[in-house]
Amino acid sequence: MSSVAALSLLLAVLSTQAQKPSDSYLHLSDEGRVISGRWDVSLLDLDEVLGLDVGGDGAITWGEVRAREADIRRYVLGRLALGADGRPCELVTRDTLRIAEYTDGAYAVLAFDARCARPFTRLDVDYSLLFDSDPQHRGIVRVSSGDTDSPLVFSNSRHFAQVRLRAASPWRMAGRMVVEGALHVVSRADHLLFLVALLLPSVLRREGGGPGETTPGFASALWTLVKGVSAFTVAHALTLAAATLGWVSLPARFVGVAIALSLLALAVDNLHPLWRGTRWAVAFVLGLLHGFGFASALAEWGLSAGSLTLALLGFNLGVELGQLAWVVAFLPLAFVLRDSRLYRRAVVVGGSVAIALLAGFWAAERALGLGVPVS
Amino acid sequence: MVLAMAWGWGCGRAPSSLEGAPFVPTSEFVVLAHVPAVDRDVRARERMALRQALARHAGQLDVALQLARVNIEVARARGDSRYLGRAQAALAPWWDLAAPPPGVRLIRATLHHARREYAQALVDLDAAVKEDPGDVASWLLRAEVLGVRGEHAEAARSCARLTALTSPLEVTVCEARVRSLSGHSRQAHQLLAEALTRRGHSQEAQTRALATLAESAALAGDASAARRFFLRALALDPHDADARAAFADLLLDVGRAREAAVVVIDHAQDDRLLLRRVLAENALGTSRAPELAQALARRFEERRLRGDGGLAREEARFALEVEKAPQKALRLALAAWETQREPRDVRLLLEAALAAGEPEAARPALDFLRASGCEDPVLVRLAERVRSVQP
Numbered sequence: 001m002s003s004v005a006a007l008s009l010l011l012a013v014l015s016t017q018a019q020k021p022s023d024s025y026l027h028l029s030d031e032g033r034v035i036s037g038r039w040d041v042s043l044l045d046l047d048e049v050l051g052l053d054v055g056g057d058g059a060i061t062w063g064e065v066r067a068r069e070a071d072i073r074r075y076v077l078g079r080l081a082l083g084a085d086g087r088p089c090e091l092v093t094r095d096t097l098r099i100a101e102y103t104d105g106a107y108a109v110l111a112f113d114a115r116c117a118r119p120f121t122r123l124d125v126d127y128s129l130l131f132d133s134d135p136q137h138r139g140i141v142r143v144s145s146g147d148t149d150s151p152l153v154f155s156n157s158r159h160f161a162q163v164r165l166r167a168a169s170p171w172r173m174a175g176r177m178v179v180e181g182a183l184h185v186v187s188r189a190d191h192l193l194f195l196v197a198l199l200l201p202s203v204l205r206r207e208g209g210g211p212g213e214t215t216p217g218f219a220s221a222l223w224t225l226v227k228g229v230s231a232f233t234v235a236h237a238l239t240l241a242a243a244t245l246g247w248v249s250l251p252a253r254f255v256g257v258a259i260a261l262s263l264l265a266l267a268v269d270n271l272h273p274l275w276r277g278t279r280w281a282v283a284f285v286l287g288l289l290h291g292f293g294f295a296s297a298l299a300e301w302g303l304s305a306g307s308l309t310l311a312l313l314g315f316n317l318g319v320e321l322g323q324l325a326w327v328v329a330f331l332p333l334a335f336v337l338r339d340s341r342l343y344r345r346a347v348v349v350g351g352s353v354a355i356a357l358l359a360g361f362w363a364a365e366r367a368l369g370l371g372v373p374v375s
Numbered sequence: 376m377v378l379a380m381a382w383g384w385g386c387g388r389a390p391s392s393l394e395g396a397p398f399v400p401t402s403e404f405v406v407l408a409h410v411p412a413v414d415r416d417v418r419a420r421e422r423m424a425l426r427q428a429l430a431r432h433a434g435q436l437d438v439a440l441q442l443a444r445v446n447i448e449v450a451r452a453r454g455d456s457r458y459l460g461r462a463q464a465a466l467a468p469w470w471d472l473a474a475p476p477p478g479v480r481l482i483r484a485t486l487h488h489a490r491r492e493y494a495q496a497l498v499d500l501d502a503a504v505k506e507d508p509g510d511v512a513s514w515l516l517r518a519e520v521l522g523v524r525g526e527h528a529e530a531a532r533s534c535a536r537l538t539a540l541t542s543p544l545e546v547t548v549c550e551a552r553v554r555s556l557s558g559h560s561r562q563a564h565q566l567l568a569e570a571l572t573r574r575g576h577s578q579e580a581q582t583r584a585l586a587t588l589a590e591s592a593a594l595a596g597d598a599s600a601a602r603r604f605f606l607r608a609l610a611l612d613p614h615d616a617d618a619r620a621a622f623a624d625l626l627l628d629v630g631r632a633r634e635a636a637v638v639v640i641d642h643a644q645d646d647r648l649l650l651r652r653v654l655a656e657n658a659l660g661t662s663r664a665p666e667l668a669q670a671l672a673r674r675f676e677e678r679r680l681r682g683d684g685g686l687a688r689e690e691a692r693f694a695l696e697v698e699k700a701p702q703k704a705l706r707l708a709l710a711a712w713e714t715q716r717e718p719r720d721v722r723l724l725l726e727a728a729l730a731a732g733e734p735e736a737a738r739p740a741l742d743f744l745r746a747s748g749c750e751d752p753v754l755v756r757l758a759e760r761v762r763s764v765q766p
Binding site: 013 | 395396397398399400402403404405406407408409410411412413414415416419444447448450451454455456457459460461463464467470481485488489490491512515516519583614615616617644645646647648670673674677678680681682683685686689
């Protein structure tokens with residue numbers, strides 16, 4: 001090279017730099033069913049490889065970014081390979097593209113799911129974004145259930161890593177299933193209504209015709225209720241295990257209709273006792289039916305044979321805990337209100353009628369295949 | 376005065392505190408990022424043409440070298456170090472070669488120098504001047520790298536090799552810079568002032584001479600002359616981040632924090648200059664100070680995440696003057712001392728050791744000052760203070 005060419009570059013050659021170099025931030029978290037990913041990539045980097053500034057005016061607008069959303073996704077997701085114990089995972093786009101601000105400007109935020117064949121204990125990450133256009137690029141990758149809390153730093157010379165997943169431990173999985181079970185209780189309409197229907201008359205003594213006139217003590221009411229929810233749990237544990245292990249299976253539509261009908265029966269029993277002193281038996285039947293419903297949800301977790309027993313136990317324990325928490329939260333309220341006319345008439349009778357109507361509607365809907373069958 | 380008013384109006388670019396939270400922009404027309412405009416910017420067009428040419432026929436060394444050079448220029452002009460990585464990418468086929476073809480070593484050394492990887496830069500520069508003793512840029516960069524590392528004698532020899540190769544002013548700038556780095560700023564100042572009175576210099580040489588002159592005046596303790604020269608140097612070359620940082624330091628030293636803030640206000644992308652902004656806003660006790668300090672702390676964290684220790688000097692100063700964590704500052708200053716020994720590094724180590732109550736930790740800096748015979752007043756006084764509290 002001639003000295004003249006070098007001299008024209010002199011000032012640039014002698015300058016040092018202290019700006020943020022190119023980084024991308026990838027966060028992978030094990031959601032059980034899928035590995036969910038969020039990947040933040042600088043628009044400055046994407047412009048270099050994809051030419052986002054179509055107008056050529058030096059300003060990259062949101063419109064220009066959005067117009068290239070498909071290209072951005074293809075380019076970025078095409079440069080990440082995830083594997084579960086060596087078997088490749090499928091990366092599927094989730095949500096639309098968004099933007100996040102970092103200290104060096106705007107980044108595109110890509111959300112995706114990685115569908116991996118479960119069960120697995122080791123996640124393989126092969127990161128190859130941008131190294132060809134900028135060897136100083138780094139991929140800062142966090143795996144939230146990985147065996148280390150510090151992020152993995154991928155570079156041109158180190159673009160592959162294996163992460164052991166902590167969630168692979170059966171005990172940890174069981175712990176997660178406890179949470180999952182508890183959440184399941186409070187996030188499902190038919191399950192919540194079952195608890196309401198069970199709770200409403202429990203603070204009243206039930207005599208011959210309709211809601212009773214004398215009142216049991218708090219302990220007695222609590223016992224009645226705990227008996228009901230525990231009967232549910234035991235029953236549901238039985239069918240859940242049977243269905244998950246593949247011993248029994250019932251058509252989803254049949255299960256959905258039966259759940260609705262049993263809820264209807266429970267509500268009617270509140271208005272006009274059908275089973276004297278054996279409400280726990282109704283709860284038990286309902287529990288049996290629900291167990292079939294949960295089995296399909298559990299199947300998505302892809303549990304290994306080793307962790308299945310613990311996971312089942314954990315899930316059932318979670319359901320029981322969720323129900324008990326619910327009882328503890330609402331029983332005192334019902335107990336305080338039980339002598340009021342409002343409670344006896346409007347809440348117990350009105351509530352039970354509403355539940356009966358809704359359950360009847362669900363039964364019809366599910367029987368006719370109009371709605372979505374419960375899973 | 377004008378500077379102070381500008382500071383009053385402008386807020387500069389304060390990084391958002393909502394960093395990382397995803398959002399959907401409210402309109403198609405929201406501008407999210409700025410890149411070189413291909414339809415206006417000649418260099419951007421040249422860059423695009425070179426990239427296309429290289430894409431069509433990979434392996435053309437001359438095209439690749441030219442693309443690398445353009446990238447380095449853009450990196451400096453825009454203050455975006457992504458372009459340094461892109462310069463490296465352009466030379467990918469030759470980057471890892473132990474004996475690359477001519478031209479590659481200088482680019483490789485330039486990129487290492489820009490990232491403060493001085494040892495690696497020197498390997499290439501030593502080889503480059505051996506292969507081509509007429510390579511002006513390599514001699515110059517070699518002198519600079521050696522000077523920054525505190526190897527003043529070898530740096531001066533590198534400057535001397537330029538005598539027959541380039542303009543007298545270029546040689547004088549090289550020599551003056553080395554003297555300034557070794558604590559003889561008054562001599563440096565005289566050399567340059569004299570050389571600048573002669574006419575017929577190239578724009579680059581003159582710009583660089585002024586910046587060096589300004590820095591040596593500041594080190595020699597002549598604040599008003601330094602201020603004048605810095606303003607002229609930055610008017611000629613607003614992209615000189617090193618000079619801008621040194622100017623802000625001078626203003627901070629003489630208690631003109633408001634002016635210092637203005638000098639760096641539009642350069643928040645550069646971590647060195649953001650540091651000066653934080654120091655200035657902190658000195659003024661403004662409401663922006665905490666937010667800016669947080670942003671800078673986040674930058675350091677981002678650097679750490681990617682395994683980059685290149686900002687140890689800035690982080691040490693931040694720890695010392697903003698976080699008031701002298702132990703941490705001392706640790707970082709000692710880490711920086713391993714790679715670079717400019718007057719700023721000497722001062723930082725002395726100050727951190729004093730603040731941490733460990734004057735003996737400043738021993739390397741004291742030895743260094745004695746060996747180079749430093750005469751610059753600020754460092755001499757500071758060294759005396761450290762010696763006076765030593766057991």
